[in-house]
Amino acid sequence: MAENYPLVEQREYGRPEKRGGILKKRARREETDLPRIAAHQVRVFRVGEEYVEDHGQLRADDPLVVSASSVTVVDQRAEVPVVVETRIPSAQAGEFTVRVTYFSNVVDPCAVVRDGVTEVEALLLAQLLAVPGLTEDGSDLPIVESASVRSRIDARLTAYHEMRPAEVSGLKVRCGQVEVRTPEEQAAHLTEMEHADLVQEAALRREILGAELVLKQEELRSLKAEREARNAHALAMMEEENRQRRDSLISRFRRSSESEEQEHDLTLRGQRNRSTRAEIQEDISLLGTDPLGAAYLAFRNGEISADELSTRLHEAERDRLGRSEEWTREDREYDMRRQAVRREEERWRIERADAQRQLNRVDQREDAVARRAEDTRRWNLEHKDRQLKHEEGRADAQRWERDEREWAQQQLAVRADLYKQGIARGLFDSTGYDAGALINSVGNVPNSPGRPSRDGEVEAEVQGELNDGTRAADEGTAAAGRHTDDTDDTADTELDFGGTDQEASLVD
Known part of the structure; x- marks a missing residue:
C-alpha cells in the first residue's frame, strides 16, 4: 500500500493576497498553491463547512479556490491492498500470526477528507479485532495446524463480513486473502522482508549515490568549462594587452631609434667636419698660418x-x-x-x-x-x-461687484417693503414725517463695505430709521399739546397710543 493513502497531500491556505494593477487588483492565489494531481487523484477544497470535489478543472483565480481554507489530494485507485496483521493464541506455547489483506476503494472523497481518514490499517485492525471468536479459533490447535486455523478464520471473516461489511468513512472495503503463519514462518517472512528492505535500501542508496555522482560530474564539467572559458577570456585579454603594449613599445622604439639615428648621423657629420678642419688647421700650423705657405715654400725652393x-x-x-x-x-x-x-x-x-x-x-x-x-x-x-493671478483677480472683482449689486438690491427691496407697510398702515399721516423724502430715500442705497451675511441686518437698519421718525413725530405732537386744552391732551394721548400700536404692528 502507498505510504499516504487515501490522503496523498494536504495544504492549508491563509488569506489570499491582492494582485494585479491599480484598477484591476483582486484577491487570487498562485498556480503553485494548487497541488498537482495524477489521473487517479482528485482535489477536495474546504470552503467554510462545505467540501468541494475538483478533478483538476479549477484555476488559481477561481472564487472557490480563493475562498478555500485548505485543499487535500485524495487517491481514488481501485482495489488498493491494505494488509492487517494480528496474533492469536494456540494450544501450545507459540502464537499464530493472522495476516488479512483488504481491498479498498474511495467512494466519497469529501467524506474521507471531512473525517480525516489517514490510518486505514488501524481502523481495519480495530474492526478485525472486533470480530467475535477470532482470537479463539486457534486456541485448541497446535502450531502445526496453521492450515486449519486459516480455514476457520477465513470462514469466520467471510460470514461476518457478509452480515456486517467493514465500514470506513468514504471507503468501500472488502476482505480478500487470509494468511495464518507459524512463528517460524513469520520469522522467515520478517527475515525476507528485512532482506528485501535492505536490498531495496541498498539499490536506492546506489541510485542516490549514482545521481549524486552524475550531479558532481556535471558540476565539475560545468566548473571546468567555466574555468576554461574564464582562462581563455583572461588569456585573450592578456594577449590583446600584450599586443597593444608591444605595438606601443615598437612604435615608441621606432620613433626613438629614428630620432637617435638622425642625431647620430648629424653627430658623425659634425665629427667628420671637425676632424677635417682639425687636420687642415694642423697642416696650417705646421706650414704656417698661410695655407699656401707650402706652395710658396716649394716655389722658392724651385721644386x-x-x-x-x-x-x-x-x-x-x-x-x-x-x-x-x-x-x-x-x-x-x-x-x-x-x-x-x-x-x-x-x-x-x-x-x-x-x-x-x-x-x-x-x-x-x-x-x-x-x-x-x-x-x-x-x-x-x-x-x-x-x-492665472490676473484672471483670478478679475474673477474676484467681478464676483465682488455682483455681490455688491445683489446686496444693494436686497437693501432696496427690504426698505421699499417696510416703507410700503408703514405708509399702508398710516404711520406717517399724523406724525408730520415727510413721506416724500422717505420715498425718495428708498433709491439712495449706501455702498456697503462688506457683503451682507443675512437679510435681518437690512430689516434692523430700516426699522431703526422708522423708529427714529416715530420718536420725532411723538416729540412734535407733545410740544403742540402743551398749548391746547384737556381735550387736546386726551387726543394727544390717543394719537400717541395709536403711533405706538402702529410701530408695534410694523415690527410684528
Whole structure:
C-alpha cells in the first residue's frame, strides 16, 4: 500500500493576497498553491463547512479556490491492498500470526477528507479485532495446524463480513486473502522482508549515490568549462594587452631609434667636419698660418714652377670655396631638419589646442542651450502664474461687484417693503414725517463695505430709521399739546397710543 493513502497531500491556505494593477487588483492565489494531481487523484477544497470535489478543472483565480481554507489530494485507485496483521493464541506455547489483506476503494472523497481518514490499517485492525471468536479459533490447535486455523478464520471473516461489511468513512472495503503463519514462518517472512528492505535500501542508496555522482560530474564539467572559458577570456585579454603594449613599445622604439639615428648621423657629420678642419688647421700650423705657405715654400725652393704654383693657388682657392659651400650646405640641411622637427612639434601642439578649444566651445554651447531652455521654462511658468493671478483677480472683482449689486438690491427691496407697510398702515399721516423724502430715500442705497451675511441686518437698519421718525413725530405732537386744552391732551394721548400700536404692528 502507498505510504499516504487515501490522503496523498494536504495544504492549508491563509488569506489570499491582492494582485494585479491599480484598477484591476483582486484577491487570487498562485498556480503553485494548487497541488498537482495524477489521473487517479482528485482535489477536495474546504470552503467554510462545505467540501468541494475538483478533478483538476479549477484555476488559481477561481472564487472557490480563493475562498478555500485548505485543499487535500485524495487517491481514488481501485482495489488498493491494505494488509492487517494480528496474533492469536494456540494450544501450545507459540502464537499464530493472522495476516488479512483488504481491498479498498474511495467512494466519497469529501467524506474521507471531512473525517480525516489517514490510518486505514488501524481502523481495519480495530474492526478485525472486533470480530467475535477470532482470537479463539486457534486456541485448541497446535502450531502445526496453521492450515486449519486459516480455514476457520477465513470462514469466520467471510460470514461476518457478509452480515456486517467493514465500514470506513468514504471507503468501500472488502476482505480478500487470509494468511495464518507459524512463528517460524513469520520469522522467515520478517527475515525476507528485512532482506528485501535492505536490498531495496541498498539499490536506492546506489541510485542516490549514482545521481549524486552524475550531479558532481556535471558540476565539475560545468566548473571546468567555466574555468576554461574564464582562462581563455583572461588569456585573450592578456594577449590583446600584450599586443597593444608591444605595438606601443615598437612604435615608441621606432620613433626613438629614428630620432637617435638622425642625431647620430648629424653627430658623425659634425665629427667628420671637425676632424677635417682639425687636420687642415694642423697642416696650417705646421706650414704656417698661410695655407699656401707650402706652395710658396716649394716655389722658392724651385721644386715647382710658377705655373704650377698658380695652378695650386687656384685649386686651393677652389677647394676652399667648395669646402665652404659644403659646410654651408650641411649646416643648412641640419638647420632645415631641426626646423622641420620643430614645425612638426608646433603643428601637433596647435592641433591639440584646436581640438581642446573645439571641445570647450561644444561644452559652452550645450551649457548655453541648457541655460536658455531653463530660462525659457522659468519665464513660461512665471508668465502662466501672472496670467492665472490676473484672471483670478478679475474673477474676484467681478464676483465682488455682483455681490455688491445683489446686496444693494436686497437693501432696496427690504426698505421699499417696510416703507410700503408703514405708509399702508398710516404711520406717517399724523406724525408730520415727510413721506416724500422717505420715498425718495428708498433709491439712495449706501455702498456697503462688506457683503451682507443675512437679510435681518437690512430689516434692523430700516426699522431703526422708522423708529427714529416715530420718536420725532411723538416729540412734535407733545410740544403742540402743551398749548391746547384737556381735550387736546386726551387726543394727544390717543394719537400717541395709536403711533405706538402702529410701530408695534410694523415690527410684528
